[in-house]
Amino acid sequence: MTECPLCNLERRTHRYFESSSWIICDCVTCRVPMVVYCEHMASEEDIGEDKVGDIVDIAQTMFPDRRPDFEMRSFPEHFHFHMR
Numbered sequence: 001m002t003e004c005p006l007c008n009l010e011r012r013t014h015r016y017f018e019s020s021s022w023i024i025c026d027c028v029t030c031r032v033p034m035v036v037y038c039e040h041m042a043s044e045e046d047i048g049e050d051k052v053g054d055i056v057d058i059a060q061t062m063f064p065d066r067r068p069d070f071e072m073r074s075f076p077e078h079f080h081f082h083m084r
Contacts, residue, residue, distance in 0.1 A: 036079075
């Protein structure tokens with residue numbers, strides 16, 4: 001089994017927000033803001049809709065012209081979303 005790059009997220013791009021549960025940084029691949037849950041969980045249901053809702057609110061305040069894109073393409077096993 002390979003190691004999850006989102007579990008061990010390197011500080012390679014700008015970080016906008018960091019807490020014990022969430023990191024908001026620029027995506028290395030597409031260079032848009034990306035919100036990453038700090039634990040290895042695959043879905044909003046695993047984390048809790050209220051916690052996801054709280055971070056969506058924070059991200060939308062930080063990036064008012066962008067909307068969350070919840071399609072997890074490259075790493076579907078680790079919850080994250082992009083602000084596109």
